[in-house]
Amino acid sequence: xxxxxxxxxxxxVPEGENLVLNCSFTDSAIYNLQWxxxxxxxxxxxxxxxxxxxxxxxxxxxxxxxxxSSGRSTLYIAASQPGDSATYLCAVRPMETSxxxxxxxxxxxxxxxx
Amino acid sequence: xAGVSQTxxxxxxxxxxxxxxxxxxxxxxxxxxxxxxxxxxxPEFLIYFQGTGAADDSGLPNDRxxxxxxxxxxxxxxxxxxxxxxxxxxxxxSSLMFGDTQYFGPGTRLTVL
Numbered sequence: 001x002x003x004x005x006x007x008x009x010x011x012x013v014p015e016g017e018n019l020v021l022n023c024s025f026t027d028s029a030i031y032n033l034q035w036x037x038x039x040x041x042x043x044x045x046x047x048x049x050x051x052x053x054x055x056x057x058x059x060x061x062x063x064x065x066x067x068x069s070s071g072r073s074t075l076y077i078a079a080s081q082p083g084d085s086a087t088y089l090c091a092v093r094p095m096e097t098s099x100x101x102x103x104x105x106x107x108x109x110x111x112x113x114x
Numbered sequence: 115x116a117g118v119s120q121t122x123x124x125x126x127x128x129x130x131x132x133x134x135x136x137x138x139x140x141x142x143x144x145x146x147x148x149x150x151x152x153x154x155x156x157p158e159f160l161i162y163f164q165g166t167g168a169a170d171d172s173g174l175p176n177d178r179x180x181x182x183x184x185x186x187x188x189x190x191x192x193x194x195x196x197x198x199x200x201x202x203x204x205x206x207x208s209s210l211m212f213g214d215t216q217y218f219g220p221g222t223r224l225t226v227l
Contacts, residue, residue, distance in 0.1 A: 004156070034215065043118075043205060044157070044218040089156050100147070100170050100212065104156030 002027045004092055006105035013080055014113050021075040021108045023090035028068050034102065035064050035075050036089045044089065048075070052095070080112045116140070118219035120206050126225045127196055135191040135222045139208030146189050147207040147216060148181055157205055163189060164212060196226045 003026045013019055023033070032051045036044040048057045048064040050073070056065040063076040073090055087109045091102040119138040127133050139146050145164055149157035159173040163183045171181070178196075183189040193200055203223050207216040 036218075043120075043220040044207075046215050046217065049215050091156070100145070100162040100164075101159035101173060102147075102149075102157075102216065103159070106154070106156050 004105040120219040137206030143208035
């Protein structure tokens with residue numbers, strides 16, 4: 001059974017810092033990995049999706065990397081802003097052809113202080 | 115175009131009652147997913163539809179839970195004989211095709227008293 005772990009559970013940083021969120025998964029047979037953002041009381045917003053054949057994806061100040069063999073992904077946020085405060089979730093999709101479910105980690109709650 | 119919408123946004127019910135939660139996916143998206151998120155946890159998969167059929171319902175916790183998507187667009191998650199442990203946020207997501215990025219709705223917060 002796939003298990004996804006996110007470290008740290010919570011992170012508080014001053015505005016302007018660069019930061020890294022970590023995600024690890026136990027089964028490396030994944031189809032893709034996705035990073036989401038969730039604001040309090042809201043649904044999930046997709047940030048980046050990395051296919052299993054890719055090493056990284058970038059969008060603006062966000063960069064996500066994937067090391068499938070070691071079961072790890074990182075989300076790098078450059079020059080953090082208070083508006084980045086949210087819970088960040090990573091999720092993996094299995095490789096098997098019928099696999100559709102995403103398995104999520106418990107998230108990292110990020111607070112960026114002005 | 116519009117994103118995924120879910121109604122109601124909040125639902126409070128009494129133990130033992132029946133509830134229906136509705137999801138309107140993004141127009142043209144063939145895949146639809148239901149997840150459940152408890153406080154402080156990541157979402158947990160419940161069921162996946164490809165078109166009208168449930169392609170994977172292995173995440174449904176028991177036979178009190180059922181979902182339909184009769185015309186391949188709107189989906190309804192139905193919970194019979196609700197229990198306090200069913201209290202959670204129920205999230206719906208859709209994707210254009212199988213394997214694509216999943217786009218999530220705002221969720222329905224279900225509270226069973």
